[in-house]
Amino acid sequence: MTNETTAPLGNLLRPACVLALIGLLGFGLSYSLVSTGIGNSLFPQQASGSIIERNGTIIGSAWVAQPFASPGYFRARPSAAGYDPMAMAGSNQARSNPAMRQRIDEQRAVTAGQEGVDPHAVPGDLLTQSGSGMDPHISPEAAQIQVARVARERGMPQSQVQTFVATYTEGPKWGLFGQPRVNVLRLNLALDDARSR
Known part of the structure; x- marks a missing residue:
């Protein structure tokens, strides 16, 4: 009974954690770094506060x-x-x-x-x-x-x-x-x- 109830929970936990990491690193960190880099290279004076x-x-x-x-x-x-x-x-x-x-x-x-x-x-x-x-x-x-x-x-x-x-x-x-x-x-x-x- 225990194995039947915990196995599906374990199957759901791993993809949820992977999705959270992708969201955090991919969109939270990478997107911010890329957009800041593009802004600094295209508009250096404005990006530094004019x-x-x-x-x-x-x-x-x-x-x-x-x-x-x-x-x-x-x-x-x-x-x-x-x-x-x-x-x-x-x-x-x-x-x-x-x-x-x-x-x-x-x-x-x-x-x-x-x-x-x-x-x-x-x-x-x-x-x-x-x-x-x-x-x-x-x-x-x-x-x-x-x-x-x-x-x-x-x-x-x-x-x-x-x-x-x-x-x-x-x-x-x-x-x-x-x-x-x-x-x-x-x-x-x-x-x-x-x-x-």
Whole structure:
């Protein structure tokens, strides 16, 4: 009686263990190694985080927003994560949340005062936080209202700063997806490089 009941169980256990090993090693390990290797060989810069270096020092990543407090720099979108990549998150507040509306109204007044524009002229991306809290891009309109301040603080003609904004405005991905956008870190670094020449 014992042999009859244990023999079929033993016959089922071996294939189940083999299948589990194939799944774990074949798909869990091998697939990860192959796809990582392909990514590193085809897109080495992106696979390493799109890190930007200057004189051997890491400045940041082209895909992670940073705060720029100095008035001579273009500013990124507000961040619910405090620009901390380890705490990426949105605010998770609904549009109907009074705290969110109050924060946006306060941010609108501060930004309008800094840029010397009408509060209703402040683009939404300078008021709202992105879903990740780390969006490195702003809209061309958000860059545009900052041109006068940046030019004044850097002692540059506005037309020259406008040229930098136009140069660093990226179109939709593959001409189809998304909106035109400006990478804030790349734009600020280009302005720094122009000043150092």
